[in-house]
Amino acid sequence: MKYYVAIACTLLFLAAGCASSDGNDSTSGPFVGGSGGLAASFAEAMPPPVVFDDAQGEFGIGIVLQNIGESSIGPGTLNPYGHIEIIGITPQNYGLFSQRDLFVTFAEADVVLEPTRRIDGRIIPGESTLVSFEGLTYVPNIFGDKTETIRANICYEYRTYAQGSVCIKDNLLELATDDSICSLSGAKQVSSSAAPIQVRNLVQTPVGRDRIQVTFNVVNVGGGNVYQPYSLSGPADRSAICSPSAGVNRARDIIHARVTLGASNLGFDISCQGFTGGNEGFVRMPQGSATVTCTVNTRDVDAGRVAIENFNIELFYTYMQFIQTPIVIRDTELGFVEPGLQ
Secondary structure (H helix, E strand, O other): OOOOOOOOHHHHHHHOOOOOOOOOOOOOOOOOOOOOOOEEEEEOOOOOOEEEOOOOEEEEEEHHHEEEOOEEEOOOOOOOEEEEEEOOOHHHHOOOOOOHEEEEEHHOOOOOOOEEEEEOEEEOOEEEEEEEEEEOOOOOOOOEEEEEEEEEEEEEEEEEEEEEEEEEEEEOOOOOOOOOOOOEEEEEEEEEOOOOOOEEEEEEEEEEOOEEEEEEEEEEEEEEEOEEOOHHHHHHHHHHOOOOOOOOOEOOOEEEEEEEOOOOOOEEEEEOOOOOOEEEEEEEOOOOEEEEEEEEOOOOOOOOOEOOOOEEEEEEEEEEEEEEEEEEEOOOOOOOOOOOOO
């Protein structure tokens, strides 16, 4: 039988020892920054390093989760879906009915975690929680010790926010060489929120009298696998979300992106290659990265206007990572004992 315990570490208990996000205490830029979303580890002695065979003693598996990124997690947030699954062991050998006893959604476990954030110049770590699977016992009577590997797959929706700057002028051809306020060509600064998918290499190029082209890279830096958002997938894709098979899982290596310029895109028409909705759509990144190219139409820019506008990027995806640990099953007898002679 399984039990789930979700214990959040809130701001009231920061002094009691909630870990910091990822050691980043920089105060530059709009974001805290970092390459992680959800950090996971096994709770102390859950599982214990050694358990005994022949149903001699119960134990639990505990997963500690901490939101080290800058997007909220869990039901009622912008990233509502997530689950944990224990694999690598046969459920019936551990006194469980089926694999479903080693699977729990964030909704079932009441996992809701606020993100890491900067308040008044201080970095406030994201919330932590414990999810546990209780009541396990190793049932078979084995001959000699053996080692098994317990692996926890953690799958969750997450978001990356990035912000860069682009140069806007009313006549891109006439003012292309005028860089007194800003330059119409070249690399631009861009920063990303703490998350496993990052935005890099923002570059602007004028491509006509009233059009500029903006390109940027999206890169998987978190060490896990990325999939299209669970919330934006149909039933067929949802059943395969976080399946590790890259060859047959059509939801893998896909993210959803949305770009805007300035305040609510006023006066700008943005169209990105491969997007079905103009300024938003799916991006495929089969090698862990992709280049996105967008065209910004500036024909409605006021005459004589020269300005630096924020180029805003939001990435939405499902992410899967895992942790694992060995567990020794100890034979409680001295050696082989013929059945019937115990």
